[in-house]
Amino acid sequence: MNQNTLQKYAMLLLCMSAGMVDVIGYLGLGHVLTANMTGNIVLLGIAIARAQEFVVLRALLALIGFIAGNAIAAYMIGHLQTKNGWSSRVTAVFTVESILLLFFSIAMISPYSEQLSYLLIAMLAVAMGMQTTAARRIGIAGISTTVLTNNLAAVVEDAVSILQRLRHANIRSLVKALSADAYLRAGAVVIYLGGVVLAALLFHHVPMMAVWIPVLIVGGITLFARLYSWGAVKKATDDTES
Template identity: 35%
Template sequence: MTGSRDHGPLPGLLLALTIGTGLVDAVSYLTLGHVFVANMTGNIVFFGFAVAGAGGVSWSATLVAVGCFGAGAFVGGRHGSTRTTHRGRLLAVTCGAQCVLVAVTALLAAFADPTRRGTQLAMVALPAVAMGAQNAVVRRLAVPDLTTTVLTLTAAGLFADRTSNQVRLRRVASILAMMTGALVGGLLLRHGRIAAPLWAAAAVLAGCAVTADRLRRRDTAESWS
């Protein structure tokens, strides 16, 4: 059903969110102790490494990320449970809340001591909540091949399935969007401050929130509600 459903501008907005995911995961993985705030598959593996005492992985940061991601997903799932809510409004409200969480994280990175353990855990917790909510709401939006936080099934489907060029293009675009976010995040960290990728991610989220809200108010928005 979701393959033939009209998704309006949602694919483009979700690709933007995928770029944002790459940005925040660049910060968490490269500066906060090899932990992801969006990719929970990686964190489960990292927690196994941490318990084994291998790889210098922080078990506390990993547990905080998984727990806060779950909390965000729980809240996002409750928010997205109302079937009468327009998908544009659902996305706009979620992106707005995420923007606040990521912006607060950027403020911590800019004005607190990012080498302190408490600051680092807070910088893991806040975006993990944001990414958990995003993941839950994106599931509710049900746009195929655009999960925004994980690409394993997308990459497998790209090579394993016989599909139309449109589907293949969407999958490739999703992979490139995540890669772009990670690339930009890495460059900003290399040549700037820790907060820079977080401000960029907050800007992406703010843009998605405003765009989704405006587009869902148009007369044609009913077709992708």
């Protein structure tokens, strides 16, 4: 299995982790979304309209944390470009995200999790903001690991393209003609939903296990990327950019 294929699987797993994180935030941190900012802004607007001060604070904290994560990741990656988009600096972003998720999980299972709820929201949102920016820079199949709406729209567009070409070809030939990116986009939607379902089930029965799976996913991907030097660039390129 080549490096490009492994990176595509990594992107799908990142989609799964984001889905799980949103469930953990929603069920465990007072109905706040820390990965899906579209939904979080909707919740923020509803809370403002209903004058629900604590809900407003949680949603606003998640939004600020997410933006901070975007900014941190953008600064870390800079303008460095590699052939496949997965640079050594992208791996560094995932390393920081893994550390944040690890601290989050430790705090979440501690006896002080309720008192630390606002800090936990901020940590989770920063981690998801960093993941979102890193995934955008990788640029595989136009997948966003945290924004399901874009992925779903791309899948629908792929389906419409198939239907338009049905008059000139049979289904078997169309399936073969579909790009790997089209299958990847569909897979991103399915696995995101799978992560949501898995996290919801685990959080209901064994909540302590649910918080550790995103850590293992992102940490495993980061370790794998470092071991195999994904996106490694020549020293001359790094020197030019610095």
